Amino acid sequence: MQEVQFEDALDYAKAQDVSDPLAHFRPQFHFPKQADGSPIIYLCGNSLGLQPRLAQQLMQDEMDVWKELAVEGHFKAERPWMTYHEEFSRQLSPIVGALPKEITVMNTLSVNLHLMMVSFYRPTKSRYKIVIEGGAFPSDKYAVDSQLRFHGIDPQDGLIQLRPRMGEDHLRTEDILQALEREKDSIALVMLSGINYYTGQCFDMKSITKKGHEIGAMVGFDLAHAAGNVRLQLHDWGMDFAVWCHYKYLNSGPGCIAGAFVHERHLNRKDLPRFEGWWGHHKESRFKMPATFEPAPNADAWQISNAPILAMVPMRASLALFNEAGMDRLLAKSKKLTAYLEFLLNQLPTDRIRILTPKDPKDRGAQLSIQVKGADRSLFDDLVKNGVIGDWREPDVIRISPAPIYNSFEDVYRMVQILKKCLQL
Numbered sequence: 001m002q003e004v005q006f007e008d009a010l011d012y013a014k015a016q017d018v019s020d021p022l023a024h025f026r027p028q029f030h031f032p033k034q035a036d037g038s039p040i041i042y043l044c045g046n047s048l049g050l051q052p053r054l055a056q057q058l059m060q061d062e063m064d065v066w067k068e069l070a071v072e073g074h075f076k077a078e079r080p081w082m083t084y085h086e087e088f089s090r091q092l093s094p095i096v097g098a099l100p101k102e103i104t105v106m107n108t109l110s111v112n113l114h115l116m117m118v119s120f121y122r123p124t125k126s127r128y129k130i131v132i133e134g135g136a137f138p139s140d141k142y143a144v145d146s147q148l149r150f151h152g153i154d155p156q157d158g159l160i161q162l163r164p165r166m167g168e169d170h171l172r173t174e175d176i177l178q179a180l181e182r183e184k185d186s187i188a189l190v191m192l193s194g195i196n197y198y199t200g201q202c203f204d205m206k207s208i209t210k211k212g213h214e215i216g217a218m219v220g221f222d223l224a225h226a227a228g229n230v231r232l233q234l235h236d237w238g239m240d241f242a243v244w245c246h247y248k249y250l251n252s253g254p255g256c257i258a259g260a261f262v263h264e265r266h267l268n269r270k271d272l273p274r275f276e277g278w279w280g281h282h283k284e285s286r287f288k289m290p291a292t293f294e295p296a297p298n299a300d301a302w303q304i305s306n307a308p309i310l311a312m313v314p315m316r317a318s319l320a321l322f323n324e325a326g327m328d329r330l331l332a333k334s335k336k337l338t339a340y341l342e343f344l345l346n347q348l349p350t351d352r353i354r355i356l357t358p359k360d361p362k363d364r365g366a367q368l369s370i371q372v373k374g375a376d377r378s379l380f381d382d383l384v385k386n387g388v389i390g391d392w393r394e395p396d397v398i399r400i401s402p403a404p405i406y407n408s409f410e411d412v413y414r415m416v417q418i419l420k421k422c423l424q425l
């Protein structure tokens with residue numbers, strides 16, 4: 001039941017690029033180059049997105065502001081440092097589907113996850129368990145384990161890890177909901193990823209949030225692989241919090257400042273504990289340096305330190321491009337591009353290849369996780385030698401993520417040809 005009739009041919013891929021309404025975004029990114037100067041086929045946006053060309057100029061501009069205005073850059077710069085991060089909340093609003101006041105940009109992802117759990121993981125004697133997916137990203141597992149121990153709870157007892165059924169690769173939504181029902185009186189927090197980094201499965205965040213709330217738990221999501229990659233409606237889905245990074249699909253540079261969402265209903269709550277610092281203080285009175293903390297009326301209340309401007313600069317370049325392209329167009333292209341990759345992989349004359357990622361486009365984003373039976377890392381090294389950068393996960397999985405903002409149908413076509421050559425098919 002394929003809407004588009006794909007063709008396994010270079011001419012076809014090139015024709016798709018010619019009619020791609022987003023094709024003009026590709027030249028606005030730097031592609032790494034091979035030894036002969038030709039661009040690498042870069043399909044690793046799930047790990048580190050490419051550099052927007054404009055980023056370097058914006059970085060230089062900010063260095064000049066520092067040079068020329070020094071401390072006055074906080075107020076007198078064209079884009080004053082005092083309010084520098086606020087624009088990001090507005091730009092991220094359509095990308096994550098939240099009100100600007102529910103979004104803040106601060107710290108890095110795992111740090112934000114901890115800060116959110118300080119507020120939203122409040123175990124009691126009977127309700128103290130955290131639910132995550134088995135095979136969660138290691139940092140998330142470490143974060144929840146350490147939160148449990150911080151509260152004096154043994155992770156052996158306090159952590160529920162959801163596993164797919166025997167012989168299956170993905171968690172079924174019905175099984176997730178049933179697991180919540182089974183432990184409905186003991187779960188304090190449900191904290192899954194939006195998209196699992198290994199399989200590429202996108203979870204039904206809306207249903208999970210609804211069920212989590214029904215049983216009286218808090219619900220948060222790690223959207224590292226989901227932000228800028230799939231449709232998100234954080235406000236409407238009603239989850240309590242979410243965190244994400246900007247260096248994967250959102251192309252804002254290695255270790256770039258991360259995002260956090262706190263649902264509107266938790267803003268301005270005086271009873272909610274939080275680790276506080278001066279940048280979370282109400283900005284009108286922050287510089288009166290009052291002795292008592294008065295929280296900002298938005299998600300900025302969770303900010304602790306003043307904004308690391310230089311680490312935020314690339315977001316200006318990248319989020320502007322994202323909003324210019326628009327999520328609707330990006331998602332339409334993404335679905336087609338990933339389906340094309342899937343189609344081409346399915347044409348390969350071998351039974352060594354198995355795609356771990358769900359087939360249904362609503363259950364995935366750009367990434368396909370390709371298991372190559374009997375392969376080891378040398379396959380990945382071969383791909384790199386032939387000019388393809390994807391991402392290798394032990395023992396035998398290549399993750400390939402065509403990013404709709406800069407990848408082309410030709411990239412996808414050529415990548416599969418190179419894979420074919422490396423596998424000697």
Ligand SMILES: *Cc1c(COP(=O)(O)O)cnc(C)c1O
Nearest residue numbers: 108109110137139197222224245
């Ligand atoms: C990429 C990723 C991280 C990385 O965390 P940092 O704090 O940015 O180093 C954490 N969790 C998930 C699910 C990820 O995909």
